[in-house]
Amino acid sequence: MALALQAKNLTVSARIDGALVPAVRALSFDLEPGRILGLVGESGAGKSMVGRAIAQLLPAGFSITSGALLFEGEDVAGMPPRRRRALLGRAIAFIPQAPMTSLNPVLTVGAQFDEHLARFGAASRRARRDRAVAMLTAAKLPHAAGLLGQYPHQLSGGMCQRVLIALAFSTDPRLVVADEPTTALDVTTHPPILTLIADMQRQHGTAVIFITHDLRLAAQLCDQVTVMYAGRAVESGPARAVLATPAHPYTRCLQLANPSLRAERRALYVMPEQMPSLRQLRDLVGCHFAPRCPLVTDECRRGEPPDIAVATGHRAACIRTAATAGIAAAVRDDVAVRAGEQPLLQVVGLQKIYTVGAGPFGGGRAVAAVKRASFSIAENEFVALVGESGSGKSTIAKLLVGIEQPTAGRIVFAGEDLAATRNRAQRAASVQMVFQDPQSALNPRRRVASIVTQIMEAGSRHADWDQRLARTKDLLAEVGLSADFATRLPGQLSGGQRQRINIARALCALPRLLVADEIVSGLDVSIQAQLLNLLARLRAELDFAMLFISHDLSVVRHLCSRVLVMYDGEIVEQGPVAAVFDNPQHPHTRALISSVPPDEPQAPWAALKA
Amino acid sequence: MADALARSLRSPRVLIALGMLLCIGFCAVFAGLIAPHDPGDQNLLSILTPPAWVDGGDRNYLLGTDSLGRDVLSRLIYGARTAMLVALFASFGAMVIGTVLAHIAGYFGGAVDWLIGRAVDVWMSFPPVILSLILMVGLGTGLSKVILAIVLVDWTRFCRVLRSEVLIVTRHDYVAAARLLGFTHRQTIVREVFPATAPLLITLVSLEMAIAVIVEAILSFVGLGVGADQPAWGQMIADARQYVYQSPWNLLLPILAIFITVTAFNLLGDGLRRTLDVRLAETGR
Numbered sequence: 001m002a003l004a005l006q007a008k009n010l011t012v013s014a015r016i017d018g019a020l021v022p023a024v025r026a027l028s029f030d031l032e033p034g035r036i037l038g039l040v041g042e043s044g045a046g047k048s049m050v051g052r053a054i055a056q057l058l059p060a061g062f063s064i065t066s067g068a069l070l071f072e073g074e075d076v077a078g079m080p081p082r083r084r085r086a087l088l089g090r091a092i093a094f095i096p097q098a099p100m101t102s103l104n105p106v107l108t109v110g111a112q113f114d115e116h117l118a119r120f121g122a123a124s125r126r127a128r129r130d131r132a133v134a135m136l137t138a139a140k141l142p143h144a145a146g147l148l149g150q151y152p153h154q155l156s157g158g159m160c161q162r163v164l165i166a167l168a169f170s171t172d173p174r175l176v177v178a179d180e181p182t183t184a185l186d187v188t189t190h191p192p193i194l195t196l197i198a199d200m201q202r203q204h205g206t207a208v209i210f211i212t213h214d215l216r217l218a219a220q221l222c223d224q225v226t227v228m229y230a231g232r233a234v235e236s237g238p239a240r241a242v243l244a245t246p247a248h249p250y251t252r253c254l255q256l257a258n259p260s261l262r263a264e265r266r267a268l269y270v271m272p273e274q275m276p277s278l279r280q281l282r283d284l285v286g287c288h289f290a291p292r293c294p295l296v297t298d299e300c301r302r303g304e305p306p307d308i309a310v311a312t313g314h315r316a317a318c319i320r321t322a323a324t325a326g327i328a329a330a331v332r333d334d335v336a337v338r339a340g341e342q343p344l345l346q347v348v349g350l351q352k353i354y355t356v357g358a359g360p361f362g363g364g365r366a367v368a369a370v371k372r373a374s375f376s377i378a379e380n381e382f383v384a385l386v387g388e389s390g391s392g393k394s395t396i397a398k399l400l401v402g403i404e405q406p407t408a409g410r411i412v413f414a415g416e417d418l419a420a421t422r423n424r425a426q427r428a429a430s431v432q433m434v435f436q437d438p439q440s441a442l443n444p445r446r447r448v449a450s451i452v453t454q455i456m457e458a459g460s461r462h463a464d465w466d467q468r469l470a471r472t473k474d475l476l477a478e479v480g481l482s483a484d485f486a487t488r489l490p491g492q493l494s495g496g497q498r499q500r501i502n503i504a505r506a507l508c509a510l511p512r513l514l515v516a517d518e519i520v521s522g523l524d525v526s527i528q529a530q531l532l533n534l535l536a537r538l539r540a541e542l543d544f545a546m547l548f549i550s551h552d553l554s555v556v557r558h559l560c561s562r563v564l565v566m567y568d569g570e571i572v573e574q575g576p577v578a579a580v581f582d583n584p585q586h587p588h589t590r591a592l593i594s595s596v597p598p599d600e601p602q603a604p605w606a607a608l609k610a
Numbered sequence: 611m612a613d614a615l616a617r618s619l620r621s622p623r624v625l626i627a628l629g630m631l632l633c634i635g636f637c638a639v640f641a642g643l644i645a646p647h648d649p650g651d652q653n654l655l656s657i658l659t660p661p662a663w664v665d666g667g668d669r670n671y672l673l674g675t676d677s678l679g680r681d682v683l684s685r686l687i688y689g690a691r692t693a694m695l696v697a698l699f700a701s702f703g704a705m706v707i708g709t710v711l712a713h714i715a716g717y718f719g720g721a722v723d724w725l726i727g728r729a730v731d732v733w734m735s736f737p738p739v740i741l742s743l744i745l746m747v748g749l750g751t752g753l754s755k756v757i758l759a760i761v762l763v764d765w766t767r768f769c770r771v772l773r774s775e776v777l778i779v780t781r782h783d784y785v786a787a788a789r790l791l792g793f794t795h796r797q798t799i800v801r802e803v804f805p806a807t808a809p810l811l812i813t814l815v816s817l818e819m820a821i822a823v824i825v826e827a828i829l830s831f832v833g834l835g836v837g838a839d840q841p842a843w844g845q846m847i848a849d850a851r852q853y854v855y856q857s858p859w860n861l862l863l864p865i866l867a868i869f870i871t872v873t874a875f876n877l878l879g880d881g882l883r884r885t886l887d888v889r890l891a892e893t894g895r
């Protein structure tokens with residue numbers, strides 16, 4: 001039988017300053033019909049480039065410079081445009097990363113289905129409608145017929161993604177490319193969406209390329225995986241084997257950098273630095289992973305390591321694969337920190353009601369973002385707040401720091417009612433916030449030194465510049481950046497570095513409570529590990545408590561000692577992390593926990609129903 | 611911002627525009643020194659003489675004379691002074707009012723925003739030229755009256771465009787962060803929001819100067835401008851209209867002057883818009 005998709009030494013290059021730099025290098029894989037191939041890697045690894053090469057939608061300046069991509073034996077790049085148009089969307093379908101923006105907002109679901117099916121030759125309007133209803137029903141969407149008349153904005157993200165999956169499979173494609181199909185969705189919707197993709201794939205006998213950054217998830221869903229780093233496939237093989245016995249140091253480090261939800265709490269492996277950018281890649285000789293690799297030897301820098309077979313069908317591009325299993329994270333050293341006895345923050349009966357759609361003279365509809373919330377945080381304690389999107393987590397954060405005023409309830413900080421605190425400077429010095437999106441949280445016009453010491457120019461204070469520079473130096477050292485970052489602009493920093501600056505600014509006046517809203521969410525696993533270790537170290541050094549908002553339970557379990565579970569504006573469960581995660585009481589807590597894939601690739605993932 | 615301004619000085623559009631404006635500005639400032647005649651001096655013995663290079667031209671009057679025998683070149687030079695004064699002060703005044711209101715509306719939102727927004731709407735529902743004519747009838751003629759009328763009409767232009775920019779900037783987390791760090795509202799607006807809207811503001815000002823030049827010309831043309839004693843390009847056009855067959859130059863020259871000035875301001879605005887757009891320039895490592 002012909003292969004559904006075959007990559008033969010595929011190289012995709014970008015033109016940078018006149019030189020060609022490969023973003024994907026000599027990538028080869030075989031995808032048989034009816035199988036799922038996982039492309040795994042952090043951002044910038046080049047995994048999305050493969051999907052884009054198939055669709056022939058490479059970004060400007062990028063092109064396939066050598067090798068070939070064969071769909072059922074036909075070269076995708078070389079085929080006539082007319083032939084490609086006939087294939088794309090029909091025989092080759094795509095499931096996008098951002099479902100909300102991928103549907104046309106001005107057309108109903110029915111109209112989009114109709115248009116799609118008509119383009120690929122479904123005869124009558126009646127037949128197209130029946131097909132649409134059948135596909136939507138198969139996608140487990142309730143009231144499929146009624147859904148046809150609805151607009152995308154009337155659906156949740158998960159529903160949009162189901163519609164897109166139904167749409168993708170409606171033409172009986174022979175290849176489906178799914179690029180991070182769950183990343184933009186709520187964690188609790190991940191298992192059902194993945195189950196749906198797997199079901200559809202099985203029913204239609206489709207070959208699937210599944211692009212993801214999550215190793216554990218790939219191991220559960222895929223037959224084969226290819227791990228990519230800086231454009232190269234560093235390891236490939238049967239999904240479970242690659243995860244159970246990783247042969248390449250990068251795969252192993254990635255695994256160790258990810259905290260576990262179920263296993264014994266252990267230290268995270270911290271890879272130094274970050275993945276090289278295309279520009280840096282140009283000047284790198286030898287193994288591209290060498291700057292971050294714990295096993296690096298002089299020989300690694302001499303030439304690119306060959307692709308070595310470590311078992312049947314399991315290959316790795318490394319000269320020291322035998323030593324990989326020995327890589328281990330340092331022992332956890334922050335266990336000594338104990339939360340204090342005294343409650344630092346007490347929140348009693350907190351409520352926030354927003355009025356939406358109101359004019360200047362009132363009116364509008366009341367939305368209870370937080371219905372009732374009571375909790376406390378002790379001195380030096382890290383408390384997590386988890387819950388699905390829209391449950392009110394960010395609203396609590398805004399109420400605590402004073403961006404919003406509560407409708408009812410009290411916030412008592414160190415024995416003082418915060419609502420009554422008129423002294424803004426005092427409040428600023430005791431409670432600070434780290435924002436989620438470091439891009440938006442840093443003024444692009446201020447230099448790093450001016451950002452991290454911004455609190456010193458607030459109100460009537462006018463610290464002189466020497467003072468501020470001295471403080472900058474200390475703060476940069478605290479967050480693990482060198483002093484020459486002081487003069488940089490935020491635009492010249494990577495995502496992880498920006499988040500460090502963000503943390504440094506919040507810590508400038510040594511607050512006693514930090515509110516952190518999803519501060520590691522958008523970051524790569526290796527950068528996330530760096531930041532989690534940083535936060536643990538800073539707590540030991542500087543003594544502060546933190547409300548850590550996250551949707552990632554593994555991260556929460558690693559960093560925090562107590563957890564609050566929020567659902568629909570209420571705190572439905574709270575307690576020590578171990579107690580809540582090992583013995584969840586509320587159904588929503590259980591749903592959150594079961595949506596995390598197990599660490600062991602062999603272990604069954606109950607939420608992913610066969 | 612300083613970097614961006616330096617960068618814009620390398621843009622050919624900006625350089626050409628600045629060159630043109632420098633010439634016009636030089637004429638405006640040193641009108642008394644370079645004008646060969648007093649712009650009001652009448653020589654009834656040589657009226658409607660064509661420019662010197664045309665048959666019947668007079669070396670004494672390089673660009674000819676008008677129907678009262680006044681020197682066209684000198685009147686053009688003094689007219690530049692009028693045009694530049696109006697452009698500068700009117701756009702500056704409109705900018706100050708529009709910018710302050712836009713920042714208040716966009717930053718605070720809610721009822722304040724609503725109120726300012728409706729005021730702008732009502733104001734803008736009048737055609738601008740009609741509104742300024744009505745104002746001039748009420749205010750009377752004179753340089754300061756023209757400036758005042760343009761300010762009163764055109765602040766809405768700044769207010770509307772800037773308000774949406776302020777809204778976008780205010781939504782950034784760094785503005786909320788500034789408040790959390792203890793910044794007062796005024797500090798937040800001045801130090802965090804305004805620097806982000808300033809590039810757009812500069813662009814708008816240079817475009818507004820072009821508009822002010824045109825409006826001043828229109829007002830002077832209909833006789834509701836700076837007043838008869840002060841030379842203005844619009845007035846020169848109005849005068850020359852009646853003798854357009856005898857002396858087309860008198861009509862063409864002030865039109866050309868307006869055209870060049872307006873083009874220069876527009877070119878400057880366009881060049882600045884391209885180079886100051888920080889959103890385009892500051893990404894990428």
Ligand SMILES: Nc1ncnc2c1ncn2[C@@H]1O[C@H](COP(=O)(O)OP(=O)(O)OP(=O)(O)O)[C@@H](O)[C@H]1O
Pocket residue numbers: 354355356367368369370387388389390391392393394395396
């Ligand atoms: N300014 C606002 N005006 C009106 N409604 C709001 C406002 N802010 C939040 N809400 C609503 O309040 C509810 C809770 O929102 P919140 O942002 O606190 O959720 P969240 O748990 O942080 O979600 P996510 O995980 O997506 O960040 C949502 O229904 C949201 O639409």
Ligand code: SF4
Pocket residue numbers: 248249250287288289290293294295296297300305317318319320321
């Ligand atoms: S070749 Fe060397 S540097 Fe590269 S991954 Fe293997 S051990 Fe590390």
Ligand SMILES: [Mg+2]
Pocket residue numbers: 393394395517
């Ligand atoms: Mg949130």
